[in-house]
Amino acid sequence: MAKVLMKGNEAIGEAAIRAGCKNYFAYPITPQSEVAEYLAKRMPEVDGVFVQGESEVAVGYMIFGAAGCGERVMTTSSSPGVSLMSEAISYIAGARCPAVFVNIMRGGPGLGGILPSQGDYFQATKGGGHGDYRLLVMAPEGVQEAVEMTMKAFDLAEKYRGPVMILGDGLIGQMMEPVEFPEDFDATPMNNDDWATSGMDTRKTDKRNLVKSLFLDPKALNDHNLLLKAGYDRMRQEEVRYEGYNTDSEYKILIVSYGTMSRVCKTAIDTMKEEGLEIGMVRPQTLFPFPEQAVHDAAAKESCSHVVSIELSMGQMVEDVDRCVKGQRPVTWYGECGGDIPTPEEIIDHIKSLLKN
Amino acid sequence: MGKIELKGTVIIVGNYGSGKTETAVNLAFHMKAAGIDVRVADLDLVNPYFRTREARHILFEKGINVVLPEEKYMHADLPILAPQVAGLIRNPAELTILDAGGDDVGTTVLAALADSFVGREINLIQVVNPLRPFTETVEGCKRIQGEIEASSKLKITGLVSNANLIDETTPDIIYKGYELIQELSHQTGIRVEFITAHEKLLPELDLSRFDTPVLPILRQLVPPWKKPGL
Structure with a gap:
């Protein structure tokens, strides 16, 4: 199929359809509402269903119901909406049902703002809902990757029998890029x-x-949670994905960044390389499981004196980065948490100031 | 290939993501450079990002007056229409460009301004990018046309092909866009005002293939890792 020009939100909707998802439930919220707008038009064309819930709480349980029936099912929302769904996500994880959740993050806490954010890193990777569960979380850097990850998410949800999340900042949903849909995708549920x-x-x-x-019996609940844990351990073995950028060079500083923020970092890294300054980056594509070994090893490179986590939050992923670097190098945070995105120039200035100190 | 002759009030409409804002902003630059007094108003009440307001600084720099919602509401996802817009329609500049939001939803705002349009000549320009979903075919373009006319209570008077795949646009894409817009024009009787092509692509194009003016585009609404105006 030839390339088309799509907004991230539309592309995520189309990707779900191509992955065989015929059940989509959602509630509108900026900056992800175009997914629902798109699927409202597209779902009837494939004999699929889109129902707009009366709230995200209702949507969460619509997802639970459809997933419990073994159907491919997805919802999309943005930060406050995902908070409302978090109870259902916990139930879905507990009941071991495959489902795909997409969070196109906006600023928070509370109503926050409608501009891009990565402030839900903790919510996505550390819980959100209650109890002992983890979400497999993938973070695309652009529209094409959002398509690939969304389609893959349905397979992974079934492989692990649990909820999978696509975590994109607002820009992922709103920007337009040329995109191609894979032709050979097997859309049959396992x-x-x-x-x-x-x-x-x-x-x-x-x-x-x-x-x-x-599970009222404590032993049964214990066994059940250990079964979930075994799945999460297997994810750590089999699902870690990341991209190294300029990591073959003798980089002086290692950046860890994900989503559209990493695209800005790439421009900054390219510019600095032209000036003769080598900077490397590890871009986690899965946030859980986190590329622990990759970050650890990249930080340990002899030429590297410092590690900086660049994120659109007040410093969330930096805690995982620090955990993986294990004190080998200083780890600091840089970013914005109000909706503005640091420019390549601002990143270059920050990197140079780190080198001076 | 002639000159773009648009004058008076020009409203840019089209399906979602067809490139209305990029067309509006570049049209404003182009006409201003030709010595025409240009004013622009951002009527996009449905899109949260990548709106005319994002290009306001460069528009101001080029001496183009932009009517925007108040600064404090600039990042709101509320349908705020600056009250100055009605005044702008009643007292248009030599060329007044109104950049509406996408689809029929985005042009509902025009019905709210209906009183200001009475007795005035309005150019309602539909922008088409055939590489966008729902407007790959003449039928798709006609459907959007009907929906926009119904919601705006106005008639589309002109067509623009904005065929592109951003950085991956080829001459072939421009030619195919031209063919589609010509066919749409043929079937609807609505004239083609111009087509667009990125400035860098112009040397590769056989301009003799076009009966319409070509508006050169420099992308102004880009993600933060790219430089605008390239």
């Missing part, structure tokens, strides 16, 4: 006979399935 409440007449066996997150 066998869910074992667990889904899809109706007895749809199944090959007469085993009765029950979707639930309630």
Whole structure:
């Protein structure tokens, strides 16, 4: 298929359809509302369903219901909306149902603002909802990657039987880029006979399935949580994704940055390289599981004297970076948390000031 | 290939993401450079990012007056229409460009301004990028046309092809966009005002293929890792 020009939000919607998702429930919120607008037009063309819930709380449980039936299902929202869904996300994780959540982040806390943000890093990677669960979190840097990650998210959700999140800042949703959709994607849901409440007449066996997150027996709950943990450990083994940028060079400083912020860093790195100053970057594509080893090893490079986490938050990922660097190098934060995005020039100035000190 | 002759009030409409703002801003620069007095108003009440207001500084620098919502509401996702817009329509500059929001939703605002339009000649220009969803075909463009006319209570008077894939635009894309807009014009009887092409692409284009003016584009609404005006 030839390339088309799409807004990130539209492309995420189209990606879901190409991945075989016929169930989309959402509630509008800037800056992700175009996903719903797009899918409101597209879903009927593929015999799919879009229902606008009366709130994100309702949407969260619509997702739970459809996921429990073994259907491919997605919702999209932005920060405050995801907070409202967090209870359902916890239930979905507890009940081991595959579902795809997209958070196109805006400023917070509270109503915050409508401009791009990465302030939900903690919410996405450390919890959000209650209880012992993790979300597999992927962070695209552009529209093409948003498409690939959204499609892959459906497979991963089924592989691990749990919720998967695409975490993009507002720019990912709003900007337009040329995009191509993979042709050879297998959109068939994996066998869910074992667990889904899809109706007895749809199944090959007469085993009765029950979707639930309630385990009153302490041993049963313990075993259940250990089963979840085994899945998260497997993610750490099999799903870590990151990109190294200029990491073959003898870089003086290592940047860790993700999402559109990393695109600005790339421009800054290219400009500094032209001036003869080598700076490297590790760009996590999965935020959970975090590329722990990659960050650790990149920081340990002899030429590297400092590690800086550049994010659109007041410093969240920096805690994971610091954890991985394990004291080998100083780790600091740089960024903006109000909606403005640092320019390449501002990043260059900051990097040079770090080198001076 | 002639000159762009637009005068009076020009409202830029089109489907979502067709490049209305980039067209409006570049049209303003182009006409201003030709010695015409140009004013611009941002009527985009539906888009949260990449609006005319993002290019306000460079518009001001070039001496183009821009009517915007108050600074404190600049980043609100509320449908705020600057009250000066009605005045601007009643007392238009030599060329007044109104940049509306996308789709029929974005042009609903025009119906609210209907009183100001009475008795005035209004150019309602539909921008088309066939590489965008829903306007790949003449039928798709006509559907959007009908929806925009219904919501704005105005008739589309001119067409613009803004065929592009941003940095990946090829001459072939421009030619195909031209063919589509000609066919749309043929079927609807609406004239083609101009087509657009990035300035860097102009030397690669066989301009003799076009019966319409070509508006050279320098991208002003870019993500923060790119430089505007290139």
